[in-house]
Amino acid sequence: MDLLIKNGQVISHENQLIPVQLWIRNKTIYAIGKVFDEQYFDQVIDAKNQLVTQGLVDVHVHLREPGFAYKETIQTGSQAASRGGFTTICAMPNLNPVPDTLERFVQVQEIINQDAINHVLQYAPITKNLRSEELVDQVTLKKAGAFAFTNDGNGVQTAKTMYLAMKEAAENNHTIVAHTEDESLLFNGVMHEGQKARELGLPGIMSATESSQIARDLLLAEQTGAHYHVCHVSSKESVRVIRQAKDAGVHVTCEVCPHHLLLADEDITQNHGYWKMNPPLRAKEDQEALINGLLDGTIDCIATDHAPHSFVEKNQDFLDSPFGIVGSEYAFQLIYTTFVKEGIFTLEQVINWMAIKPAEIFGLTVNRLNIGDKADLAIFDIEHPYTVDEKRFLSQAKNTPFIGKELFGDTLYTLVDGKIVWQGETL
Missing domain, CATH: 2.30.40.10 (Urease, subunit C, domain 1)
Known part of the structure; x- marks a missing residue:
């Protein structure tokens, strides 16, 4: 045709x-x-x-199927992404069952092949069941179609486990994608530790919860030579250590989410689950560091971290609701309206961060609108x-x-x- x-x-x-x-x-x-x-x-x-434009590429979405189809399915998540202009999306493995074996991974892939209306690339986990110290068989899962390896939703808590995962990834040219969160520093926090948390009487999450694990992983990436990609960077300290690692020649890339670029904790209007996300909305100076990190090349791309939950789950306060915000259907629009129309980013930069660069850093075919x-x-x-x-x-x-x-x-x-x-x- x-x-x-x-x-x-x-x-x-x-x-x-x-x-x-x-x-x-x-x-x-x-x-x-x-x-x-x-x-x-x-x-x-x-x-x-x-x-x-060329179709947008989102390297961080949650499609929730199998296991949580009441939140989202591969079909509805794929449709939502297409509604937002995304033609390729990369789906996280925090599912039930976790696709940590060949059989389980193939089951997810079969649903994708049947129901997705755009290109859906499936991540495999770093460890069995996301929470264990036992590594998956990276080679087998990669041959089955695994896009990359991540325990997104959970930080890898043990340095030894992350080192061994990176070592294997480096040997086989795989990418380790990290949700960075030192759980020993969480203290049951539900939002950024700052003035707004104190006003609402809620336990805070320190920026060091994220940045300290990034710093650990960057040294391990330097040691192993692995390609290490950091999910949803949110703090100025994280931007700083990633910038230093890039200057030192470490093979690190990272992403930022639209909501962290547009909002800070001071913008939260009420104690409601729609404002609860992980990482949390941080301080104004963190928001500014993220914008500057994009502009100076420290941050490589924009990804949504589309994290759907049911209305019943999210229509609660911070203490009771799960973390997560949806973003597939309006991510480009938020960035265009807030930053391009205001002259902060150029349209060319945004297309680079949302279509070209995500493909480049993960070795996908880059669409440049050429014959x-x-x-x-x-x-x-x-x-x-x-x-x-x-x-x-x-x-x-x-x-x-x-x-x-x-x-x-x-x-x-x-x-x-x-x-x-x-x-x-x-x-």
Whole structure:
């Protein structure tokens, strides 16, 4: 089938929007030009002078299936990501059962193959059942399709275990992806240790809970030569030690989440579960360090950490609700509205952090909107505002404090392998 995207605009290397028409054939970009004769096409999409980009890549989502399908499923999570313009997402292994054996991993992969509407890459755990000290068989799971290895949701508590995991990963060119949290420093905390926690009378979580384990792991990564990727960096101390490690030549990459870029603990308006996430919203100076870390290259990419929970679970206070915030359906829109329109980030930078860099650092095929590239594309309306409405969510979960926020960049179309998997409201 031949598909034409006409009247689109793409961002140039000079950060200028330039007109483009894309001819899609056999799942790839077949030709790029200014005018094509529409009679030769089976289907035509009129982008109406809106932004056309390569599909976004999210290296950190929770799809909850198997084991927690009441929160989210591979089907609904995949749909939600497509609604946000993501064509590739990478799913965490904190499932039930944990995909820590070949048989269990293949079971998850079968659901993905059956139900996902975009590219879903599945992580395998670092250790058996996520909490043990017994390492998984990395080689076997990688051959079965494991994207990388992580115990996300739990920090690896023992340095010996992390060292051995990194050693094996380095020998086999695998990536270790870390949720960094020293549980001995948690003290039952539920939000950032700061003035807001004191005002609400809630136990706090020190920044050192995160940064101290990052510092440990960076030395182990230097020792082993492994590629070490840090999930959801949230504190200024974490940014500092990662910057120092990069300067020292350690093979470390890291991600930041939109909610940590947009919010600080002082923005929390009430003791409610929609504000509870892990890592927590930290201080204003941490938020500023994250923004600066992106701009100076210390932080490599933006990932959502889409973490769905049921309404009953999250409609509670901080002490009783689980950690987590959804983000797949409005991540680009938050970043575009808050940072691009305000002149803090360029659109070219954002596309790099949300589409190109995530693919590069994990060795995926990079889509640069060239002829021959895969036709994984998104079209965003960057002209007209819309309101984040939980009734429009395709995710089963609604747990976010951003409901009701006015944003720009609503997703008009998402294409995966040249096929429309999401179509929004017509302009």
